[in-house]
Amino acid sequence: MLSIEHLSVKYGDTEALNDFSLSIRTGEIYSLIGPSGCGKSTLLKVLCGIIKEYGGQITLNNKTFSPKETSIGYVPQHYGLLDWKTVKENIYLPFKLSPGKTFKETEVNEIIHSLEIEDLVDRYPSQLSGGQKQRAALARAFVSQPDILLMDEPFSSLDTFTSEVSQRLFLRLWQKQKVTTLFITHNIHEAVSIGKHIVIMSKTPGKIIHEIENPMFSVSGYQEEKLRFVASIVQKTGY
Numbered sequence: 001m002l003s004i005e006h007l008s009v010k011y012g013d014t015e016a017l018n019d020f021s022l023s024i025r026t027g028e029i030y031s032l033i034g035p036s037g038c039g040k041s042t043l044l045k046v047l048c049g050i051i052k053e054y055g056g057q058i059t060l061n062n063k064t065f066s067p068k069e070t071s072i073g074y075v076p077q078h079y080g081l082l083d084w085k086t087v088k089e090n091i092y093l094p095f096k097l098s099p100g101k102t103f104k105e106t107e108v109n110e111i112i113h114s115l116e117i118e119d120l121v122d123r124y125p126s127q128l129s130g131g132q133k134q135r136a137a138l139a140r141a142f143v144s145q146p147d148i149l150l151m152d153e154p155f156s157s158l159d160t161f162t163s164e165v166s167q168r169l170f171l172r173l174w175q176k177q178k179v180t181t182l183f184i185t186h187n188i189h190e191a192v193s194i195g196k197h198i199v200i201m202s203k204t205p206g207k208i209i210h211e212i213e214n215p216m217f218s219v220s221g222y223q224e225e226k227l228r229f230v231a232s233i234v235q236k237t238g239y
């Protein structure tokens with residue numbers, strides 16, 4: 001269990017998060033949805049260690065959480081690929097940065113294969129479409145077999161069709177590793193497609209106003225029921 005308690009983060013005088021608490025169960029996906037500026041990216045930056053100054057307490061399995069000592073896959077809001085490195089070099093980056101990390105090439109190749117990017121590994125990010133960049137960034141997040149996967153609006157800049165393909169590939173890959181995932185989105189349909197738990201935040205500084213367990217999680221098809229569930233969330237929360 002990753003437990004975030006009374007988290008507060010300030011940028012100068014701006015309060016990005018104030019008294020934010022959320023418990024994340026191991027091996028489950030949480031979709032976090034909230035208006036722009038409510039502190040979603042800030043939360044992920046705290047969890048991946050970019051932001052080190054905050055109030056409150058974070059524990060992982062009852063021990064103080066340390067991003068450095070935890071294997072974390074982070075997909076930042078704009079992919080975070082290094083433009084001067086090929087797709088393959090980008091994907092292998094986690095191993096370069098942490099030389100202690102080991103990998104099996106067959107496993108990395110399997111991830112590349114399941115995201116359908118094997119023909120792109122020698123290209124540079126500037127030679128990829130948005131959806132392809134997205135999948136390269138996902139591959140990089142998955143190869144180190146992280147304990148925690150943090151994804152910041154990974155599908156939001158994709159068109160609907162590309163986004164749905166990427167979501168399907170993501171879920172297929174996720175099924176194999178069942179990594180604890182915090183998935184950020186501002187799209188309620190995406191939140192329902194991906195998350196076992198739907199967490200809805202208020203405006204700045206964001207707090208949780210609803211947490212809903214998703215009965216449609218990992219149910220494929222049943223589009224109508226999914227739409228009905230989305231409608232029920234919208235009705236209940238006014239989102």
Ligand SMILES: Nc1ncnc2c1ncn2[C@@H]1O[C@H](COP(=O)(O)OP(=O)(O)O)[C@@H](O)[C@H]1O
Binds near residue numbers: 014016035036039
């Ligand atoms: N580097 C920064 N300096 C100052 N204020 C920031 C910075 N980053 C974010 N903020 C502010 O903190 C709040 C939360 O931002 P952010 O976490 O990016 O929200 P979200 O991802 O939900 O859109 C916003 O009011 C934003 O303007």
Ligand SMILES: [Mg+2]
Binds near residue numbers: 040152
């Ligand atoms: Mg953001």
